[in-house]
Amino acid sequence: MEELADQFVFGKANVFGSASFYDFLQPENQGKKVYICNGSACLTAGTQPALREELLKKYKPEEIGEMCCFGKCYEAKGYLEMEENSSSPPRRTGGQAGIRDEGLGISKVQILTNEFTTIKEYYKLWEKVLKTSKEELLNELKVSGLRGRGGAGFPIATKLEGCLHAKGDIKFIVCNADEGDPGAFSDRYLLEERIHSVLLGMMIAGFITGASWGVVYIRGEYPRSIEICKNAIEELKQQQLIGENILGSGFNYQFKVITAQGAYICGEETALLSSIEGQRPEVRVRPPYPVQKGLFNKPTVVNNVETLACIPFIIEKGGAAFAKLGKGRSTGTKLVSLDSHFNKPGLYEVEMGTPLSTLVNEMAGGFRVPVKAMHIGGPLGGLVPVSKINDLTIDFESFAANGFLLGHASVVCIPEDFPLIKYLSHLFKFTAHESCGKCFPCRIGSTRGYEMLEKAQNEGYKIDPVLFNDLLETLEIGSLCALGGGLPLPVKNALQYFNQELSTYFKNA
Template sequence: MSDNLSELLGRKGVKENLFDKLGNVAKQDGTPTEDELAKLADEFLIGKANTFGTASFYDFLKPENKGKKAYVCNGTACVCAGTQEAVIDLLKNHFVLDEIGHMTCLGRCHENSAFHYGGNNYSGTAVNNLNRIIDSDNNLNQDIYNVKDNGAKILTQDFTNISEYYQPFKDALKKESSDVLEEIKTSNVRGRGGAGFPMGLKLEFCRNVKNDTKFIICNADEGDPGAYSDRYLLEHQPHAVLFGMLISGYVTHANYGILYIRAEYPEAVKIVQNAIDALETQGLIGESIDDSGFDFQFKIIQAQGSYICGEETALINSIEGQRPEVRVRPPFPAQKGLFNKPTTVNNVETLAALHYIISNGGQAWKSIGTERSSGTKLVSLDSFFNNPGMYEVEMGTPLSVVVNELGGGFKQDVKALQIGGPLGGLVPVSKINDLTIDFESFSKEGFLLGHASVVCVPSDFPIMKFIEHLFDFASYESCGKCFPCRLGTKRGQELSEKALTSDYKIDRALFADLLTTLEQGSLCAHGGGIPLPVRNAMQYFDDELKQYFN
């Protein structure tokens, strides 16, 4: 990371944003031209190599994206469902192959057959209506999925109206910000993006750093295939997210809120912007909100296709307009984040929890769930369940209840569940009765709760093919900053593919060394996390895998 580059890219503030402008100039052809990159470099006083380096990293900015007209989801849920080859075949009736790209993932895991065209996402049976979709300006596929709870209805509660919903925020503005922060700390709400770090401490770290400019970032780059809980909140509960950002700004003395929303969720961008506009109309954003002296502004930045941007420092680099490479820590974002200013990054679901906490007090949230995993958690169930959809469950709920009662069991034979995204554990169905939905249970059993997305691996899907898919995903999405991840994930993919397509046998000792190097040598959880599901696979499916090893 270059401090000087961050300062240059931040001199115009968040409204005049290089990354935003790169996305805008790429819209027509799918990639910026050399002249456009040169003009932006001059405007922001940086080198042409910087703008080219940034544009060439992202799926939807890189030169290879030129001329792409349709995109097919290649997320794990769709891959395991086996629906995507048929989607590609049907799209080829309307587009040449070079006009078809990929997206990972569209968050349509509940029905698969997902693709993107004309700024909208489609799934399920929509692919059978391609003629109408291509000839119409209307989005003909508004997806519908189950949204239910098993107890406390918090994140899935019905929205009332702006005046009533934001009254707790107005009440909080009349209190000392330190007292409001104490309620968040009392709740012990932990990050829902995967790491499970206490939110109150994260906010306090930023609060304690003195600086006139601070940022609250909503990490809405929900890139874990199988997860669509953030998409649900952004599209159906946007005010819960905005409320959480306002409160976070108040307790940290931050005046700017940035929502970094992935390009794969175009509908979410429109819905959240409409919600922001409604707040502005009601005087709930801007200068001295409700005569409190607290100023706050929102800015949406649309991502351009990169899984690594889910890592908070890579996300910060992305917003600045740099390549989204992971930063070395310390310093942490709370000390030196966006444009070198104190920054707090929280994921969508974490922020959405604050409305209940501020409305009812920290102890009310703390009383739900378990001692160390308080509150509720959204769980995404994919298309292999009889009742796929979004379920809000109290922390500590048995996984068997989620699978068999809420999800209604499986439509066909399933041998494993990948829970928590591509870096999450691979849970054999034999372990379902041993787990509860909380951080401690999963950690104790050698898995990871993460986003709590559930992707089913059907009985006829080879585990070695699943391992190759994981390594391929990790290799493609690596930021390339550190050698272990950049090289190790590719080596894992090559070994897996070679074993699948030839008589080659993988040396177990060397493979174990590769996994250990990734775990211990990677700069962030991307390279460090991918060995977990691979080790799970080798532990629980050795009978199936032993033919590939010696």
């Protein structure tokens, strides 16, 4: 750290502030040889205590650490083994490598899960793009109605247009591959099985905006994704599909892959940019937005893996072909990650607007065990009681209208016999661990909430509902970003739909 401080004239405190932020770099994680997943899907599956016993046959207790989600929620029992020297990047995840794809192909609509052909065949589209006008390409994206798949649902064409018109000697396309939501593994699927849709999507976005750099920010918990991405970029270089004056077009484009070091908040786009810059990844105040002042203060488009992976289809088949699919303002398809509680867990590509009941009961074959709720859209998504399955369709509007959030469309089930108070406590603990610390409703409030829920479970403490509601309200309206601001949603859903189960932990019940 001292060497880095000297080299970058950054100051020792700044280097320490950045390095100490990340899970992989924490002093208590030095010397760890394996990490057990403590994410939501493995927690509710109840697989981790037995997994720990199993790993203790091979590792000493002090060599075993914990980390959140390796994208293996479809089978639970998630863990990550490190190389001998634990400060090196992680090498392999436990269990099966890659994504179990039994769920694939069931859906009639395939945009993202279509069979990959060959580089030669696939990149014919790139040759065409380089001969097309930016305006024409942008127009196809406008017509497609493609909205961001990373959670907020913002139209991609608006971002690209903003960046195209922003002034800057250098511009960036950043792919947000930090997929931190426990329960989600759709980005991992795309990175490992359909990497060229992601890379070509970034290249087309670069061509439209005039950005000459594509930066792929991939979480360190996905070592295989990083390796596959780097190899694919190497292949593109060899085929001269990236680099200087690509295919004589005058357009330059190159990639940089960043291995993230373990911090959920780095999925938030401004924290992600600070992380790439080597700063402590705290969330930035917006405006200015990244398209105006992003990476190194240059115009930057940040998009989710899945959003970018939709671009080649839209440009090849036309925006209208994409817009024809879906429902209302939610066009196209959505990848949905189902956890191990389903009879057929795995990844599904469904047309937007597909009834949730079709996915759960027909495609996934129903639940393997009795389930009372599904946590959909990550830790900040809504807690959907099973009684609402018939009311929802898989699209942004239906979830919002029913008081939930589609988010990244990951589904973590809460079995009948799993105490909800324990699940809520897990959500507060997760937020407390992942809070960037910039604003105190989130930094302090998440810890106070966790303490209350733990005392209620273990010490017979009765939570004052007024105090608890004050805490939720402060988090909701006083937090700078959606980590602190979004935590109250699943908690409120739980209080609304499972009042009877939770009331014993509250005063005046």
